[in-house]
Amino acid sequence: MALRPSPVIPGFNLTLGYTLVYLSLIVLLPLAGMLVYASKLSWPEFYAIVSHDRVLAALKLSFGAALAAALLNGLVGTLLAWVLVRYRFPGRKIIDALIDLPFALPTAVAGIALTALYAPRGWVGQWANEIALKIAYTPLGIILALTFVTLPFVVRTVQPVLEDIPRELEEAASCLGANKFQVLRHVLIPALLPAWLTGFTLAFARAVGEYGSVIFIAGNMPGKTEILPLLIMVKLDQYDYLGATAIGVMMLAVSFVFLLLINLLQRRISRG
Numbered sequence: 001m002a003l004r005p006s007p008v009i010p011g012f013n014l015t016l017g018y019t020l021v022y023l024s025l026i027v028l029l030p031l032a033g034m035l036v037y038a039s040k041l042s043w044p045e046f047y048a049i050v051s052h053d054r055v056l057a058a059l060k061l062s063f064g065a066a067l068a069a070a071l072l073n074g075l076v077g078t079l080l081a082w083v084l085v086r087y088r089f090p091g092r093k094i095i096d097a098l099i100d101l102p103f104a105l106p107t108a109v110a111g112i113a114l115t116a117l118y119a120p121r122g123w124v125g126q127w128a129n130e131i132a133l134k135i136a137y138t139p140l141g142i143i144l145a146l147t148f149v150t151l152p153f154v155v156r157t158v159q160p161v162l163e164d165i166p167r168e169l170e171e172a173a174s175c176l177g178a179n180k181f182q183v184l185r186h187v188l189i190p191a192l193l194p195a196w197l198t199g200f201t202l203a204f205a206r207a208v209g210e211y212g213s214v215i216f217i218a219g220n221m222p223g224k225t226e227i228l229p230l231l232i233m234v235k236l237d238q239y240d241y242l243g244a245t246a247i248g249v250m251m252l253a254v255s256f257v258f259l260l261l262i263n264l265l266q267r268r269i270s271r272g
Contacts (some may be wrong), residue, residue: 107212
């Protein structure tokens with residue numbers, strides 16, 4: 001494929017060199033160092049670590065909760081973006097600012113606040129106990145924490161695309177006889193889907209590696225509410241650096257496969 005330098009920004013070779021050096025120093029070299037360190041393990045040793053029941057339970061919980069939180073935010077975040085773009089009401093700018101609060105709030109503070117709220121004696125937890133619903137120290141609490149942390153990714157990705165969709169397209173479709181469901185299916189969803197997938201991917205990737213907001217509300221019970229990042233920290237506290245690296249490599253591989261599949265799907269939808 002022929003290179004097509006941008007005529008606007010000069011110095012293609014220089015800027016490309018800076019890009020590759022920066023990515024190598026920030027992303028590639030640390031990951032390569034982790035892979036090299038993990039190579040000290042033989043394949044049977046590596047497999048024994050990553051196939052342990054405790055590790056598999058943490059893997060299932062981490063990726064399952066991240067997927068559930070990303071899907072939930074994909075729905076709720078899109079509705080929030082729709083309300084902020086299409087309606088004008090008192091307090092709109094305050095709500096718009098509150099959406100970015102998880103970005104600025106330390107994750108440990110978010111975890112403590114959520115635990116105080118949803119614990120059995122918390123404001124919401126005590127009411128949940130009356131209907132036999134336990135939130136804190138369960139996978140449900142982990143999903144709520146991840147949903148809180150990753151909400152802005154979906155809203156801030158979908159919101160600009162909604163603002164750029166001309167309302168005339170919807171009006172034209174309605175004038176041509178389309179009902180509201182047909183307008184949603186044939187006009188809005190095709191325009192929003194690439195941005196929605198981008199927001200979903202960002203939310204999922206952020207949720208997989210989340211640590212601070214989860215450890216307080218999870219309860220950290222091995223095999224039940226223990227996530228992979230916490231298990232890595234446990235290995236490090238035990239000076240089992242090879243074990244922690246092996247889990248990190250497995251986590252990296254699974255994350256890469258998930259993100260690759262999502263990106264391929266996004267590219268296919270964009271071309272369509």
